[in-house]
Amino acid sequence: MQDVLELGGKKIHNRLFVGTGKFSSYEVMNRALTASDVDVVTVALRRVDASSVKENILEHIPKKCVIVPNTSGARNSDEAVRIARLARAAGCGNWVKIEVIQDNKYLLPDNMETLKATEILAKEGFVVLPYMSPDLSAARRLVEAGASAVMPLGSPIGSNRGFRTRELVEILISEIKVPVIVDAGLGQPASACECMEAGCQAVLVNTAIAVADDPVMLARAFSEGVKAGRLACLSGMSGSSRSANPSSPLTGFLRNE
Amino acid sequence: MNFYELYSQIKKDQADPAGITSADVEKALSCRNPDSRHFRALLSPEALPYLEEMAGKARDITQGHFGKAILLYAPLYVSNYCDNKCLYCGFNLQNKIQRKKLTLEEVEKEASFIASSGLRHILLLTGGSRTMSPLSYIKDCVKVLRKYFTDISVEIYALTEEEYAGLVSAGVDALTIYQEVYDEKTYTRMHPAGPKSDYAFRLGAPERGARAGMRSVSIGTLLGLDEWRREVFWLGMHAKYLQDNFPAVDVGASLPRLKPHEGAFRAPYDVSDMEMAQIITALRIFLPRLGISLSTREGAAFRENLLPLGITRISAGSSTYVGGHAAYAKDRQNIPQFEISDKRSVAEIMAALKLKGYQPVLKDWLAID
Numbered sequence: 001m002q003d004v005l006e007l008g009g010k011k012i013h014n015r016l017f018v019g020t021g022k023f024s025s026y027e028v029m030n031r032a033l034t035a036s037d038v039d040v041v042t043v044a045l046r047r048v049d050a051s052s053v054k055e056n057i058l059e060h061i062p063k064k065c066v067i068v069p070n071t072s073g074a075r076n077s078d079e080a081v082r083i084a085r086l087a088r089a090a091g092c093g094n095w096v097k098i099e100v101i102q103d104n105k106y107l108l109p110d111n112m113e114t115l116k117a118t119e120i121l122a123k124e125g126f127v128v129l130p131y132m133s134p135d136l137s138a139a140r141r142l143v144e145a146g147a148s149a150v151m152p153l154g155s156p157i158g159s160n161r162g163f164r165t166r167e168l169v170e171i172l173i174s175e176i177k178v179p180v181i182v183d184a185g186l187g188q189p190a191s192a193c194e195c196m197e198a199g200c201q202a203v204l205v206n207t208a209i210a211v212a213d214d215p216v217m218l219a220r221a222f223s224e225g226v227k228a229g230r231l232a233c234l235s236g237m238s239g240s241s242r243s244a245n246p247s248s249p250l251t252g253f254l255r256n257e
Numbered sequence: 258m259n260f261y262e263l264y265s266q267i268k269k270d271q272a273d274p275a276g277i278t279s280a281d282v283e284k285a286l287s288c289r290n291p292d293s294r295h296f297r298a299l300l301s302p303e304a305l306p307y308l309e310e311m312a313g314k315a316r317d318i319t320q321g322h323f324g325k326a327i328l329l330y331a332p333l334y335v336s337n338y339c340d341n342k343c344l345y346c347g348f349n350l351q352n353k354i355q356r357k358k359l360t361l362e363e364v365e366k367e368a369s370f371i372a373s374s375g376l377r378h379i380l381l382l383t384g385g386s387r388t389m390s391p392l393s394y395i396k397d398c399v400k401v402l403r404k405y406f407t408d409i410s411v412e413i414y415a416l417t418e419e420e421y422a423g424l425v426s427a428g429v430d431a432l433t434i435y436q437e438v439y440d441e442k443t444y445t446r447m448h449p450a451g452p453k454s455d456y457a458f459r460l461g462a463p464e465r466g467a468r469a470g471m472r473s474v475s476i477g478t479l480l481g482l483d484e485w486r487r488e489v490f491w492l493g494m495h496a497k498y499l500q501d502n503f504p505a506v507d508v509g510a511s512l513p514r515l516k517p518h519e520g521a522f523r524a525p526y527d528v529s530d531m532e533m534a535q536i537i538t539a540l541r542i543f544l545p546r547l548g549i550s551l552s553t554r555e556g557a558a559f560r561e562n563l564l565p566l567g568i569t570r571i572s573a574g575s576s577t578y579v580g581g582h583a584a585y586a587k588d589r590q591n592i593p594q595f596e597i598s599d600k601r602s603v604a605e606i607m608a609a610l611k612l613k614g615y616q617p618v619l620k621d622w623l624a625i626d
Contacts, residue, residue: 021324047621207321
């Protein structure tokens with residue numbers, strides 16, 4: 001079965017996206033990305049040092065990957081826009097994950113500033129993936145503004161607390177017409193699997209993989225978890241709200257009378 | 258309420274660990290959002306038997322928030338002229354040392370030398386003399402440094418909010434300013450003369466810098482000047498105050514232990530290695546997002562062992578001499594502000610970090626103007 005996520009004009013086979021911060025070395029990061037056959041990675045532009053070959057993170061990302069620069073460090077829409085433009089000028093392509101965070105204690109996103117940045121960058125031709133708190137009104141406005149996907153958090157960044165926002169994200173999955181990609185807080189492959197079972201189109205994981213004793217093995221486990229969750233979602237398993245139900249299997253007989 | 262008013266409200270007995278029991282420590286270790294009472298318990302002598310447990314929790318919190326990565330930066334001393342008489346400092350006005358202020362050409366030479374190591378974060382320091390190192394000079398230095406570094410911090414005399422805003426406009430990203438000692442009486446004794454003797458003005462500097470738009474503000478207390486448990490408690494409360502009131506600002510802390518220097522000041526209070534570990538772990542558990550810096554005053558092996566307990570950034574390739582980087586091998590006529598213990602080069606520290614399973618981060622910000 002061919003099951004491909006189309007995003008930003010690209011066909012993405014692996015629905016596990018991986019963040020590249022927090023690894024113990026670029027070499028370990030590279031092996032984890034390669035072993036899990038990841039297609040999409042995010043990179044904080046603040047960490048990119050194009051003047052150094054040895055210490056330039058971009059040199060250590062597998063060539064097949066779509067690199068999505070993020071605007072980590074931006075405190076408002078203006079800074080996010082400037083970082084995105086710098087990323088494009090630096091040759092990082094036209095995808096951008098918008099992160100606008102005014103709260104260094106919990107690292108929760110600022111939906112209003114994120115919306116402003118999305119409006120500007122989408123008009124400039126960026127493929128905009130906004131990191132957000134799962135709020136339906138905000139998600140609708142982001143889509144209207146041109147977001148190619150929305151990326152609600154599963155739980156706070158680095159918390160490894162799993163899919164705590166499930167109730168709210170499920171509403172986004174039902175109502176939002178662009179892919180919903182859960183980003184942040186997924187500590188175990190089971191949580192990633194749960195997101196995919198619920199109908200998310202992809203998930204993004206960083207901390208859990210990066211700080212594991214064996215990041216390569218855990219990246220593979222997450223990749224498998226995502227695949228399992230996706231298959232479950234498509235399978236019409238019992239209890240799946242997103243399954244492809246045959247028409248009225250239980251009450252169809254009423255119309256046959 | 259500014260922090261001086263809050264500090265005045267925090268009675269000494271609130272900071273004092275007397276009366277803490279092991280049950281208080283266990284409660285502090287098991288709760289999800291520790292408050293100031295829990296922090297006090299973690300700093301108490303009763304917490305020492307729980308140090309391994311504290312270390313495990315602190316390591317997990319640190320890795321969750323910061324990963325297996327350590328930011329490296331270098332200090333750059335541009336002047337050692339000083340108008341103050343801080344009893345513990347090598348730059349004390351009364352010390353008969355060779356004074357020096359770098360020309361902008363010399364600053365550029367130092368910057369170029371440091372940047373060749375790959376570092377992109379620099380901390381510019383001066384002695385506390387407004388006349389010899391006026392703001393115009395600091396801004397000129399920043400202009401030079403901007404060519405080589407993506408993140409510029411300053412550690413200079415305390416300024417007004419407007420002056421800090423001027424530095425932000427000039428390209429300064431971050432402010433480091435230590436209170437040195439939080440106990441007001443001890444502060445007055447340690448700073449008998451000069452503009453730095455104004456306790457409240459010094460204490461208000463971090464919040465003025467945050468209000469002026471500094472992206473990052475780091476505070477610190479010199480361990481050894483007063484009873485450390487109270488000092489670290491106040492440091493933690495100060496950091497929490499800054500985080501609560503300026504959520505967009507990245508708040509950091511540093512806890513240097515005093516070392517010998519010119520003038521032969523002996524710190525009245527000792528802090529053992531074990532207590533140092535307790536301090537780092539207690540701070541980390543109390544303030545999970547706090548950046549914690551470890552100075553080259555500590556020896557190489559001890560620094561490495563402390564890393565997992567909560568450290569997020571370390572200085573590297575340090576020289577505490579004015580002009581000590583480019584000229585290091587040739588000529589060190591002047592006196593350092595303090596003696597460093599970890600004298601390894603940036604490359605050596607990077608190699609050691611990698612061996613320990615940490616990624617040395619040389620660049621973690623970019624100029625977006």
